Amino acid sequence: MALTRVFLVAGELSGDLLGAGLMRALRARHPDVEFRGIGGPRMQAEGMQSRFPLETLSVMGLVEVLKHLPELVGVRRTLYREALAWQPDVMIGIDAPDFNTGLELKLRRAGIKTVHYVSPSVWAWRQGRVKKIARAVDAMLTFLPFEADFYQRHRVPVTFVGHPLADEMPLATDRATARQALDLAPEGPLLAVLPGSRANEIRFMGATFLDAIETLCRRHPSLGVVIPAATASRQRELSTLLESYPALSERVTLIEGRAREAMVASDAVLLTSGTAALEAMLCHRAMLVAYKMAPATHWLAKRLVKTRWISLPNLIAQEALVQELIQEEATAEAIVDALDDLLADETARQALEMRFAQMHAALQRGASHRAALAVEAVAAGLALPGEGDA
Template sequence: MTLQRVYLVAGELSGDILGAGLMRALKVRHPHVEFRGIGGPRMIAEGMQSRFPLETLSVMGLVEVIKHLPELVSVRRTLRREALAWQPDIMVGIDAPDFTLGLERQLRRAGIKTAHYVSPSVWAWRQGRVKGIAQSVDGMLTLLPFEADFYREHQVPVAFVGHPLADELPLENDRLATRQVLGLEPDAPVLAILPGSRSNEIRFLGRTFLSAAEQLCQRHAMLRVLIPAATAQRHAEIQTLLDDYPALASRVHLLDGQAREAMVASDAVLLASGTAALEAMLCHRAMLVAYKMAPATHWIAKRMVKTQWVSLPNLIAQQSMVPELIQEAATPNAIANQLDELLTDHDARSELEARFAALHKTLQRDASRRATEAITAIAAGQPLEIQDAR
């Protein structure tokens, strides 16, 4: 089957990255394919006709979603109407499951094939959602192997496609060369701080992270701190916070993007949980995951989450490789103490970097090509039998 029209709906910057890679692979397999839906700058550059800005779906937390619910309902209604009028061969939701799965269910009921790319954390909490997912999608595409096992157990059509970041990032990287590009001293200790790509994350984590950095700079006279800002808006928000930390002025390099370069150049990374933790693992860098959210959101989440860990490196390895400090535990002093250990223990860092490199190999599967094969099979009503590229 040759695909002519694919309706894509992505949420957040990570979804835009995945969507752009998928679009490139789809165009190789289906040269005349057209794309509509919601995407960010990368997807638009690949030919997406985006109906709404990507930020429309970038709402964090259970409580925060409720505040934006009327707008989100209106957006989903518009997308449903336009997709039905366009009649795509398949609709693919990319992450943002609370939004996209509902749209997928509506379109599937109307006779349009649907797929979901990036499994929600149904294996971690609210496992009963798998019944609704089975009604929403003709196929689930997972980035991680343990996720596919969960769906097979619940008889949901699934394909483990691997993670595009694992394909994109090299198994070897050059810390010193990257430091030279960023204008850093080759021998100085370097800490990368990634507080998140959403405004709420900067609000909840920004001052905590900067206070921890301030403590570390007092302990390490040569420490340099890299803070990549995901967007121009995040750059302005972080700069406003930095104005309250004059002692950091000569130590902090606030970057426009360049998150990957910051991680590769670093000795250790401080970050919020999410895709950034996976990327740090694929850059083979020691890290600390610290996260805060609205108190009401945390109260609800901690009663529902069933996994021992929140960070992807620990979940993939099914063991505690990366320290995690969540909510009240994520104090500036606790963060500084954990990072101090990472910065001073060279042997431990080297061992962790080697373990991350081994995990990196297991996730390299030519993911965008495999996702394209899965989507083509789903649109044609065929079983999900994806050939391993390795």
């Protein structure tokens, strides 16, 4: 079946990147396909006729969502009407689950096939959402294998397509070249420290990380430290914090961005959780995850979150490959002890690097191409592609 019309709705810049890759993969197989919906500059460059600006759906936080709720309801109503009038072969919601699931549900009830690309963290919290997802989509496309297992258990049609980051990052890493590129010492142990991309993460973990680094540098005279700040704002905040640690002035290299190079250059990584842990795994580097949040948030998370681990490497492996120090456990002393062990045990680090390389290869599947195959199958009313299909 040739695809002629595809309706896509992306909700933020990461979705715009995913959508553009999927659109390229679909057009390679269906040169005459048209795209409408909501997309950002990358999707528009691939031929998307975007009905609203991408930022329309990029609303974070309960208060902000409530404030914009009438506008969001109006946008969803307009998209529903326009999709019905256009009659696409398939509608694809990219992330933005709270917005897209409602739209997918209405369109599917009206007879339009629907696909959701990027699973929400329904496996971790608010698991009851899977019932609505089951009614809303003809297929869920997941980045990670344990997500697909969750949907299979709940009888939701699903395809594990692999992770675009795994496709993007090379399977071979070169520590020496990365150190040279960052103008770091070619020899000696190096610790990469990623204290988070949000101001709150710097507020909760910044001083704790620097306290730990100060102790580690006293214990390991040859240890170098590189801190890639996520943004210019985070770099200013970290630079201000470092002023209180004069002993670190010759030991710490603070840079803006280039986190992947810093991790590849390192022997071990200290980080808060999130995508950084996945990136460290894809850089094949041993790591320690340490994370603190507001006490009330932690109290609520303990009651709502249903997973044994918070870091993606552990969730993917379904075992504790990476040590996690959470909340009260995330002290400078505990971080120092854990990193002491990690830096001292080269054999353990090398074993982790090999395991992470294997996990990387398992996720490197050509996500955009596999997503396109699944979209074709849904539009044609066929079975979703299996593990061996390419």
